[in-house]
Amino acid sequence: MKRGLLLLLLYIVVLGSPLALSATLAHEASSSFLYELGRGLALSGATLLLLQVVLAARLKWVERPYGLDMLLRFHRNMAVLGLAMLIPHPIFLVLGGAGWSLLWSLDTPWYITVGRLALLVLAINVAVSLLRRRMKIRFERWRLAHDMLGPTLLVLVLLHSSNAGQDLKVDVMRTAWFAAFGIIFALFAYHRIVRPILLGRQSYRVVEVRPKAEGVWTIRLAPPKGHKRFDYLPGQFQFLTLHRHGRGLPEEEHHFTISSSPTETGYISSTVKAVGDFTATIGKTRPGDTATVHAAFGRFSYLFHPEDKDMVFIAGGIGITPLRSMLRHMHDTAADRRVLLLYANRREQDIVFRKELDEMAAESSGRLTVVHVLSKPGPEWRGESGHIDKEFIARQCGQDCLHKAFYLCGPPGLVRSLLQNLRKLGVPERRIRLEYFSFLD
Template sequence: MEISMRNSVLPVIAYAALALVPLAVVTVFGSLGGYADYIYELGRSFALIVFAVLLLQPVLAGRFREITEPYGLDMVVNFHKYMGVTALCLIIAHPLLLALGGRGLKLLTSLSVPWEIWLGKAALLLLLIQAGASLFRKRLGLDFERWRRLHDILAPTILVLAAVHSYFIGGDLKYVPGMRELWVVALLGSAGVFVYHRFIRPKRLPRYTVRSVEPAAQNVWTVTLAPPDGRSPRYEPGQFHFLTFRSDHVPEEEHHFTISSSPTEAAIIASTIKESGDFTRHVGSIAPGDTARVHGPFGRYSYVFEDAEVPLVFIAGGIGITPLRAMLRHMADTGADRRVALLYACKTEADIVFRAELDALVEGDRPRLDVTYVLSRPDEGWSGSRGHIDTALIRECCAGMLDEAVFFVCGPEGMAKAVLGSLTELGVPMSRIRREEFLLLD
């Protein structure tokens, strides 16, 4: 599935254009630039940009394929985070610049200000709370569902407060024809995207049926789903999806999981899930006949997007083997003649997921696969590699591949960072390293 340069550039151009529309309209048709104080003008400009950026945040978070497909959902969500931080910085600077540009410090310190300004201060306070909760969620002890509920309350509230504040206090909105109407239409459009993404689309997603739930390793389960129409789902090996199970055994919450099956496996789609949290510790209790709503696929973490002649190095830790298994199974089923080195780290031998299948693939001729298992807590009888995947092991297992291979890294955060450090030490550029980060999705 090849994405053209044109398709990857157009969303960026569209975002920049939409974010700058209010500023451009006011600059051309309004009084922006008419004040002598540059600092004051900058403060007004920041306000116009901030409101446009906030309106576009639900669009970035809405998982629209036209936006996510060229880049991967993880990159779009990270951009969503960075633009939220950018908006926060600009909205903090906005009143400071107005005060320094002629409005005086009483704008910041006085309690005797119009109600419209109080709404702006409230929006700023709530945006600070939202940014803090998002950036430091785990340190604050917020699980994902509680954070998302808080986010879903604060985000529209901030938008409404900012819209009302600017609608009544913004001189440009009063005197530039059509600006107030543009404000209302833009707010309604952004609200509509939010409502569609959070409430309407989830009800319209296809409901798959759980075909089987089988153990894949110690405390690891493969949940296999059958689509409602009996057709094989369309996805690329290595992608992920969002699942919302309807079962008596797990909460009806949406969670993302890698697709561990291959598109070559007819009329099913599967995820292999480790018991590791409040939700996943019950996954083994999901029963055949239960159902799940499926949203996806997402991501560009797949060998099919790489040059067919380039060798591949897969480096996995624990349950991070799942997208790599999907790719290897796809290579085997399609007869892809790829050279692949797999370095797979686990704690114990019982934690190795897909052990039998990986060993069988090594015995085949396509792909040309070498597997190195690395155990950090091996039993006495273990004769393979011990410890962790480090620079020396990568150099040993990837002899002759370091200068040309594309590296796919998937595993726990600490392990992935250590591997990235080793690859950098070995001179592998970031342009040949593939990694999907889900820090904002879990």
């Protein structure tokens, strides 16, 4: 947590540094407050756009204190803030005396036109990112467009600012500004080009593809010969790009939970449900195929919370995967934790890891209790049926809800419903653990 606070402080300092340098070194203040406000918004907004690349670059030392899901939500919100800062920039300049022709006249210097184009590109990028699902744009197409528009936007901002900005007429400011853009462009190139090439040179091998339930597959990967498997914590996730040459199958990077436990040495596994165009091809993966792996990410692990001794795991469908990883790790290390697992599925044949979960519960000496819940049970089902609502949670947890830690993973609708029910039961936010995977795809 201390590292997280230090990084947040560093972010604020970097964001405010260009404005502070400008105020002390770069220019004499205008007589108009609104004009100065417009210039300040431009400088701060452009700096914020530069920092967006740092937030999205999957730097482990930046991600670890927060989790990648939280970092990407912050990235999204900062993009909206950047747009909100830059839209008023030309308006305040006009109100401060720059003249209304700045907004619509075609008879302006080329770098003013570039600035207008930059603002348009930023608005399009933010709008499409926020509305992607409603517009039914596939993630891979959006990311390709996002990766093209991002650098294009920064080039336009650099051209506009270096020619229009009075602050950058001072050598110190100009040198620092170009250096900052150079570092950010280098970081983007590393994130999207260099690192994938380096990871591809150490590809993992698919050693097993096994069905686990209807439409669900577990892919087991082994590290390159002569290399150790990477370290990770139970509950974390990885980015995989499967290379299945010669069969016309897509090569796309997707994030998947690591469903294996660190105690299972020599390999890693991800368990995937066929719910989309790409995941529908998972079962066509074959031993001998290779995969580029970038890992490990996330803070959805009980090891980040040593104070959690009495826990309730609630999973829906394929959301069991990080919880299985944690339960297997607890079992193999004889961890002194008590867990009640509430696992919701539609039908009995949809239950993933059923035999293993029941076996771990039987061997746990009472430390693990597994309760299966089906929303559409068959006539022979003798277990719980219905949905995991407030009454069900209260009935299973008894009077001790407020002192338990809740770990939630499942479809977004289920997680939202669970959050509302836990709040109604009075469970403090600090005792609820979850990961918003929907911000990653």
